Amino acid sequence: MNTAAFLFIAILTLAGALAAAVLPRLIHAALCLVGAFLGLAGFYFLLGAEFVGLVQVFVYVGAVAVLIVFTILLTRREREKDHASDWGGAVVALAVFVGLLWAIFQTPALAVAAPGIEPLTVRAIGEVLMTDYVWPLQCVGVVLTAALIGALVLVMEEKR
Amino acid sequence: MTPTLQLFLLVSAALFCIGLLAALSRRHAIFILIGIELMLAAANLNFVAFWRFDPQPQAPTGVMVAIFAIAIAAAEAAVGLALVIAVYRHYRTTNVDQLDQLKG
């Protein structure tokens, strides 16, 4: 596994995420979020989960990001800038980060290198999905349908 | 030196806290959603990383969970954004500070 690649991707991801969290302009934040997502997809590639990476790009970049910018467009009227102002939130977040760091460094078994594994093919995933995970799959289908309908109902204009 | 699990976890933790930061400190509803998406992504990264670094990798459980989580997150985003639009239509604002009708 390539350390250079890892570093590059980690910087891309974290920078994108941080930008998404603190940039005053919503639209910039959303676009930076896309960068963070792309970085995450890179992580997945790096970890050998190509399929997840592709799905990540497909879903987040192709769908969620588009949804977000669309929503921004539709609710844009007010003010476009939003400066981060609540230091309390930042403090909590920082505290959690420190806590997590402490927990991660506290655990010794984590400093392991990746074992060599067979590449995970799409076919393997498909087979597991259709056998062991067929019920979750169906449930997710139902959830997605419900979400689709729910979202439609929510944004449907009230009849006058 | 190759990246260890610890590194991935660090990235994940950072990602999570950035998400938390976004969700806590911003006033615009969409930022909160962005923060939540980031936190979910961090969790996903954890799943996949743990799967990859499992000493005896067998069934791709972590991958599966990640895939399902992505699907659910997409649904969550759709509904959440729809809510934002609905709220905006009704209150003409997306500032969550002003959306406090539910206070006790």
Added chain:
Amino acid sequence: MPGEFLDQIFVGAKRYILSFFVGAPEWLVRLVSSLITILVLIHVFLGLFALMSVLERKILARIQNRLGPNRVGPFGLLQPVADGIKMLIKEDIVPARADKVVHFLAPIMVAAPTILALGVIPYGRNMTPFAIDGGILFFFAVGSATELAVFMAGWGSNNKFSMLGAMRAIAQMVSYELPLILSVLPVVMIVGSLSPDAIVAAQSGYSLGVIPHWFVVTPWGAAGFLLFFVSGLVESNRTPFDVPEGESEIVAGHMTEYSGFKYATFFLAEYFGMFAISGLAVTLFLGGWNAPFAPLRFIPSYVWFFAKLSTLLFVFIWIRGTLPRMRVDHVMNFAWKFMLPMAFACVLAAAVWHYQARRLAGWLWSLVIVVAVYFVLSRLLDARKKFAPRTYRFAE
């Protein structure tokens, strides 16, 4: 086989170049290999782009009973060179109130995914630039990034027309992405793989030596191909679905505020998108690089591929010269009310075809399903019965 050498000439050439790197570290070999592939790919398609731009103008002119460009070079074939020079030396105008970063990034973001998408298409035997296991998924994953780029263009320009165009573009692209992917689904289902190579391999046989096993010769495949092609038209914003850049309404849509090389990049991205979609259509439905008849197999595979690709591109141009622009609400209605159900019907028909052992009976049954659904849908959507009131969602 006499054609073997000719067929594998490019592969052999690459191998020959790589043979100089024997002994080099592996990552270097891979890097060089990739670089070679990328360079060749980009240049081939840039050439094709140039050719295409002039040919389009010529063909359109022919359709409109004109001559078209004929001043620069023989038959005007050097016209793209002139155009290129013009584009490069034009002033790059950035609006004062534009979101500069976004405005700058948008053309790049538009072009990059289309080039990426070209990377997974098998252009000939052993000529897949990047043979990813989930190639089809990759194609659509990167393809979906285009929408975001279009949005960036619209937003970054800070222009009313740009924004409207971008919103229209996103709306119709999102809508047609569903039928696009769903019409691919039967193929993936039947082949059982997301790999383009496997899909091409699955279409390699012949019945009676003359009928190729292309999916387009099955009823579901034919219907799916049409759906795919129509969706592809929309995805690449081509007539009759060019509402996002309809010059009579909103100047040039999201490209309004671009000029010079940035504009050329958009132009390039559009053509590359067309190539990618057509290439995928060829791969999925038209048998990829396979020859149409068994005896014609001696002709190199990439020739066949590009022949088919050219045919499709010609159809693109032909349609542009023939059909008027559609109304925006019709475009959307068409996606949700016709394309989507038809795509589902194709999935069903493919399943029936498969479970009837892919014989004649299955063929007929799937024909029945497709035709029946078509008739039902067309009856239900018969526009002659009632004129729906116009609603312009994104032109308030």
Added chain:
Amino acid sequence: MTFSLVPSLWLIPAAPLVVSLLILSLKKSRHSASAMLAIFGQLVALGFSAAAFLQTLATPGFRVVHNFTWFSFGEQSLRIGWVLDPLTAAMLIMITFVALWIFVFSVGYMAGDEHFARFFAYLSFFTAAMLGVVIANSLLLLFVCWELVGIASYLLIGFWIHKPSAAAAAKKAFITTRIGDLGFFVGLLWLYGSSGTLLFYEEGRGCLESAALLAIGPSATAIALLIFCGAVSKSGQFPLHVWLPDAMEGPTPVSALIHAATMVAAGVFLVARVYPLFSMGGVVAGGVDPGHAGLSAAGYNGVTPSLTVVVWVGVITALMASLIALAQWDIKRILAYSTVSQLGLMMVSLGVGGVAVGVMHLLAHGFFKALLFLGAGSVIHSCQHEQDIRRMGGLRGMIPITLITYAVGMMALSGVPLFFAGAWTKEEILQATAHWPGSRVPHYLMMAGVVLTALYMTRQMIYVFFGRRHAASERAHESPRVMTLPLIVLAFCTIALSLLLTPAWPWLHEYLSGARAHFETARLIQPALLVSFALVAAGIGLGILIYRNPTERDPLEAAQPALFRFLENRMWLDEIYARTVIAFSRMAARLSDWMDRHVWDGLVRTVGGIARLFGDLNKGADERGINAAVDETTFGARDLGRVISAAHSGQVQTYLGAVGVGMLALLLLYAWLG
């Protein structure tokens, strides 16, 4: 003859039944079609009956049964079937033949009625049911058809449904007969329980055959009497005869059918059918095996308790009805009471052992009573539906055919000798009663009855056809051909039948009792015969003497007003019933209702009230004691809630922050735990 008609005997009732349904499904206005259909149905039935009859002629004592399972329940099965024997065959012929002509008559009589088609449907149904009674080889099947007869009579008596009196009469008929039917039903249950079968004949295993009869043993008397209840009600015997005169509310052809061929005959037929049961139990004299008694009981002198009851009921009925008939003014009512009295006569005959004679009288009566009723119908028709004989009079020249045929009927009924069917049978009944070992009293009373019959029939004839004309008879005219033709045919048959009934050649008698007939002139001249002739002559003569000048006020009334009123009002029987039985039942009904509303429901309400009282007590305690404490607690809780609710800012980020703090807390916990 190898071909047996018996399995398809069901076709005989089925024909009119099907016809009835067909007519009901026709349009209301298809008058002629429905009439044709009905008559066709009768013709079919008659044809089959004739075929069946011919089959029974082949061997004396012919009896073939056809049994089958109706349904099976548990491990048992309920079997029903039909039987063909002389009794059945003779009845079939009589019913179908008489009914046929009544149908024909109705075509004229009912012409112009709005519900013409429905009338024929009902008539057909009526005959179908009666034919079912006749062919039944199972007491159950007989009961079923018996009830159907009842329902058909209900429909027909109440045919003119807009007349409240008709509706009341129909109801009365149905309920009165149902009272008897209950007895019948219980008898049937008892018989079924004790013999295990309801089939009459089944190769020695039927309930009328010796094995079963022996099994029944002493309870046979009770069973027979219970079954007799049914016969009493259907055949209008005292004390359940009250419905029969009221049944005159129906159209005249209905009366004819009820009184001649179908309903009332059913009772007598029933007794004749289950006669072995009656001859069982008590003293069996003469040593005749009851199982094979059949109808060969002429001169059979067994006196059983049940038969004694039959005799006395018959005697009372006959005499009472004759007396009442003497004081009636309605032309049909007189005939109705004459029917009652004749039925009583038949019962007596059966009771004293003259089964064949009784049945013969039934057959003969069927013919001439139909004739009389149709004649009366013709008279009524010609007098614009006037029924009071006081308003008629002097019709003799105006409706000659009716007069002649009516006279034939009247003479047959009165028992004018030699050429009229009734005479021979009546004489034989008298003879049978004379030989009854039980008592001589019935014999004498029957002789009185004969005189009375002749008397009231003479009275009627004189009032109707002779004397001065009245308002109703002024514009009288002869009925159309379609009505007179049946009269002529029936009159002819009445006379012809007498040939079959003469003692000289007792063909019918022997046929019924399963023996060969021999011609023997000597039997024509017997002292008893002369006595009965004399009685008839006395009756008629007396009648002519008394009623030679018909007046508004009956001569009898003039002589004995109280007695006359007593008779005219039918011995106050209806009133007595109304004051006693009916009033009592009404009261019981009201009492039940009252009990229901007040006593039983009151109990429930009391219980409920007590419960509510407890509830109220509880409520008081709650409000004063517990509630106050609870209130205080809740107020406290509410105030506390106000304080705490301040934490619920409604701001989603506050909550989210709390989640983050929670995570921190978890981490700390994790750290603390190591």
Added chain:
Amino acid sequence: MVGMITALILVPLVGALCVSAARPRQARGVALGFNALSAIIAFTLWRNFDSSAAGLQLIERYAWIPALGAEYLVGIDGLSLLLVLLTSLLFPFALLAQQGSRGLCALMLVMQSALYGTFTAQNFVLWFLFYEMSLIPSFLLIKLWGGEKRAHAATKFFLYTFLGSVAMLLAFLGLYFVHGTFDFARLAELGKTGLLTSNISWLAFAGIFVGLAVKVPLFPFHTWLPDAYETAPTGVAMVLTGTLSKMGVYGFVRLLLPLFPSEMRVVGPWLLGLAVCSIIFASLAAWAQTDLKRIVAYLSINHLGYCMLGLFAITARTAEPMVETQAALSGVFMQIFNHGITAATLFYYVGLLEQRRGARGLDDFGGLMQRAPLLCGWMSIAMFSSLGLPGLNGFVGEFLIFKGSFALAASFTAVAVLGLLITAIVFLRAMQALFSGPLAGSCSAFPELRPKEKLVLLPATLLMFAIGIAPQFIFNIFNTTVVQMAQLFA
């Protein structure tokens, strides 16, 4: 075919949900659709039912609350199947009787489900659950859609039957604490040797008896019935009389008789007396009514009295020939079915009259025969069927009941026969008042039977004739069960 009974129970419930979601105007259609579905399942059950085999069939058994000995145990024998079929027949009929709102249709479907459950459950807990489940919709149906005095009637109905249920529940809890099982079959097995010691046994017996007697109802526990039926809307009244009252009879056959044979024997004569009282007093009371619905209601008590007569006659005597027991049992089962059909049809007719005239007193009508002969004719058929005219369905059952019980308890039966007479009087009186005589002024515009109504009534009428003439197909359902039960009671 496993799962069919469960499907049968669930389909109406799902239907109720769908109906609640449907548009008000389509509610009845949807409900009827689900009725059709459950009817199809019921008839499939019939097809799969082996009528020659004794015992329960198509059993489904799952563990439910093992700690309570409660398991999900459903199955059918002939009796259950008969009642399931009856329920399937009656509900569409009842729904067609009125324009039902959404809530009404949904509640009816819930009730249908409960009835299916009651008739198929073979474990007391499950049975009791369904038994009570039927109570709530019927209460609501009367309370919400009833006529005047509906609150009163509904409350009375509810409290009455509920108290009965409580008594029964207590009794069964007692049984459970002693024997540790709720399974009908096992309890019946134990019942042969006496379930409990004497005094407690009597208490348990009384509890169950009261619970069931209220439901049937048996004199003198019947006073809720006329009020409830009077106020209930037509369709509900049809269901109440057609199927709900059968739950009581069913309970007697399934619970009381097998579980307490010795107690039944001791009190048998008294119970016979009660049954006879039911028959006589109810019919007399019906005579005194002027409200058509009340008349039919009282006659319902009367007809169920015949069922009770047959049942008690069986248990009152021992060592009688099996013939009579079988006859009586067959008669009771037949009567259950017949009464369901006939009484429901009568209520339907009363509903029709009320709908046309706006009133339902005997005096409010007159001379209908002149305006609506078909209506009168068809209604007469139902009435004659109810008064036990041979050739129609009522006769077959009553004949067998009387046949069996006459041999077993002659004197009681002989008195009970009077009921037949009084019933006849009641009906003829009604017919006279309604159909004959001069046309009442208020009925001058009385409409004739409409084709749609004819279509609704035709199956019921045909069924009456079919059972009256060739009843074998009904007997086939339960013949084996009858034999088996007769042995059990012997």
